[in-house]
Amino acid sequence: xxxxxxxxxxxxxxxxxxxxxxxxxxxxxxxxxxxxxxxxxxxxxxxxxxxxxxxxxxxxxxxxxxxxxxxxxxxxxxxxxxxxxxxxxxxxxxxxxxxxxxxxxxxxxxxxxxxxxxxxxxxxxxxxxxxxxxxxxxxxxxxxxxxxxxxxxxxxxxxxxxxxxxxxxxxxxxxxxxxxxxxxxxxxxxxxxx
Numbered sequence: 764x765x766x767x768x769x770x771x772x773x774x775x776x777x778x779x780x781x782x783x784x785x786x787x788x789x790x791x792x793x794x795x796x797x798x799x800x801x802x803x804x805x806x807x808x809x810x811x812x813x814x815x816x817x818x819x820x821x822x823x824x825x826x827x828x829x830x831x832x833x834x835x836x837x838x839x840x841x842x843x844x845x846x847x848x849x850x851x852x853x854x855x856x857x858x859x860x861x862x863x864x865x866x867x868x869x870x871x872x873x874x875x876x877x878x879x880x881x882x883x884x885x886x887x888x889x890x891x892x893x894x895x896x897x898x899x900x901x902x903x904x905x906x907x908x909x910x911x912x913x914x915x916x917x918x919x920x921x922x923x924x925x926x927x928x929x930x931x932x933x934x935x936x937x938x939x940x941x942x943x944x945x946x947x948x949x950x951x952x953x954x955x956x957x
Contacts, residue, residue: 764789769829793871795951797841798827798922800859800930801851801878808909808927809849810918812900823902823912824920825927826851827873830951837951838944841876847890848899853878856944859929863950864921870952875926876944877933906931 765772776787801809810823828844830837838856845851859875892899904912910931912918918927933941948954 769831770794790867791869791871793869793952795830795953796827796864796871796873796922797830797837797844798825798873798875798926799841799845799853799878800825800875800926801845801849801853801881802906802930802934803879803881803903805903806906806934807903808906808930809851810902810904810909810923811848812902813896814898815920818919820919822920823918823923825875825923827922837874837948838876841874841878841944845878846884846888847892848896849901850884850889851878851881852884854880854882857933857938857941858944858946859926859933859941861948861950862921862925872948872950872952873922873925874948874951875922875929877930877938877941906934 764774771792772789773792774787774789776785778785809825811826812821812823814821826845826848828840830840832840841856842852845853855878857877859877861872861874864871864873906927909918909927913924913927918924
């Protein structure tokens with residue numbers, strides 16, 4: 764129905780059962796995304812403050828981005844976003860959680876990684892941030908304080924909300940329930956069965 768620069772709007776007609784009447788639904792076809800909770804040795808998370816025009820607000824977020832490079836491994840995409848948005852690299856990658864951002868209107872699936880054992884990207888290898896990204900502000904916040912900010916309504920970005928609360932739970936269980944960064948992701952749009 765609409766072909767955009769980043770995503771398209773499609774219209775599907777389908778039946779829930781062989782006996783039911785056909786239904787038509789319009790939704791955003793999305794390439795999927797990754798987000799990263801960065802946890803340092805002091806149990807602090809990295810938050811980015813970035814302007815988001817659709818809501819016309821500056822939001823506290825975690826590093827995140829689209830999986831818009833054909834064939835790119837998911838954890839490689841997360842590492843790319845972490846380097847581009849925060850000038851950081853991580854030696855330890857685990858999957859915190861996977862979720863659908865808005866399953867009633869979009870095919871978008873998001874995988875949130877936990878990145879630990881972090882280091883700075885060398886200055887000569889850093890990405891040059893432009894437009895809204897050039898205005899990003901950074902803050903290291905204690906994980907418990909960040910979780911309290913979610914619950915008090917001071918953090919609104921969905922990846923940050925889900926990621927921070929998942930990281931708080933992961934710390935409580937000493938990371939025992941986390942999947943490796945290379946874990947399969949059958950819910951990603953490219954992997955779903957029709």
